[in-house]
Amino acid sequence: MLPPVARPEVLALRASRIREVANAAWGREGVLTFWFGESDRATPAFIRERAAQALSEGRTFYTHNLGTAELRAALSAYLSGLHGRPIGERRIAVTNSGVSALMIAAQAVVSPGDRVVAVTPVWPNVVEIPRILSAQVEGVALEAAQDSWRLDVGRLLAALTPGTRALFLNSPNNPTGWTLPADDRAAILEHCRKHGIWLVADDVYERIAFGPGRSAPSFLALAEDGDRVIGANSFSKAWRMTGWRLGWLVLPPALLESVGVLLEYNTSCAPDFVQAAAAAALAQGEAHVSELRAELAAARDQVLAGLRAMPGAEAPEPDGGMYAFFRVAGCSDSVALARRLIDEASLGLAPGAAFGPEGEGWLRWCFANRPEKNALGLQRLGRFLTTSTARPRAGGDPN
């Protein structure tokens, strides 16, 4: 008899290499960690208070599969204002997190054997989710210039061959901070239109953009109701609500009913009191989002300046998001280096290999922290790199 194991596609999934490194350090005293993508501060008080109030009002029941009317109306108003065109409630579904939004989107449009293209390096879930559904995923790699990351749009369009089912594109990108320039959107959308390719935009960091405007350039500002464009989003980052597990999808209206059915069979609905708090986040949260953006811009400047001053370090500038993706001369095994940083510098960074083969040799630093914490981390890294015996060895790291 066959052993009781999961199906081959599940066995083939890459386990998280961030977790691999973090688990090795779990429970160790004194390790300063920058490996997970979240702020070191709790959700703003006005959002927590609204959830507490909704709980005491007894909002503890199931809701509509697509979300409460209150939250969908709030999302419609918020998104229409943000993207400068009407985005009606018939295009909005509430999900139980950003990652669940991506999974539902993939379940809606990706079939076994489909070819999916993703811009990489990228947060592993973006490529592993289509693989769970037995799709073939191909990466188109961003290129690191000295000061910034860039996407060769011609190369992306060439990879989006007729018959490709979907493009998954995350901008601002985790881990690099690369942000799709506004001028590149039209060519990508036109190409997807021409070949009937679904465009799944992971917009989770759209409010954490350091360029002009209230948001990073979005396909939602260009998409018509009939376009095969899906926006996946989350309350986690812009409102510091990672532990609440709430997100949303923007869809063509023709897809909404199917997504409601998929939601029923995945999670049925998001918690009512969490949705009440999220509606408050949208209605009263703009001052908080502006403040967060300013704090993160300052944190980015602090960490980039610190990294760039270190011997052999290369740190392109992130245009958005909450991460510095950098490399140190001589490092070709990022997992080994991340492990050495735990042991020898009490410093927790995410290995670049976690974000695909294109990320090998790089490290990711989440800078969404108070300045004192970032400063202490930089001090530890600096000390490690200037101690000659501790520096990564050329040609790989045997440890």
Ligand SMILES: Cc1ncc(COP(=O)(O)O)c(C=O)c1O
């Ligand atoms: C690129 C990207 N997409 C989606 C998510 C999902 O966010 P959540 O599931 O917390 O809503 C994350 C979280 O780190 C992310 O980095």
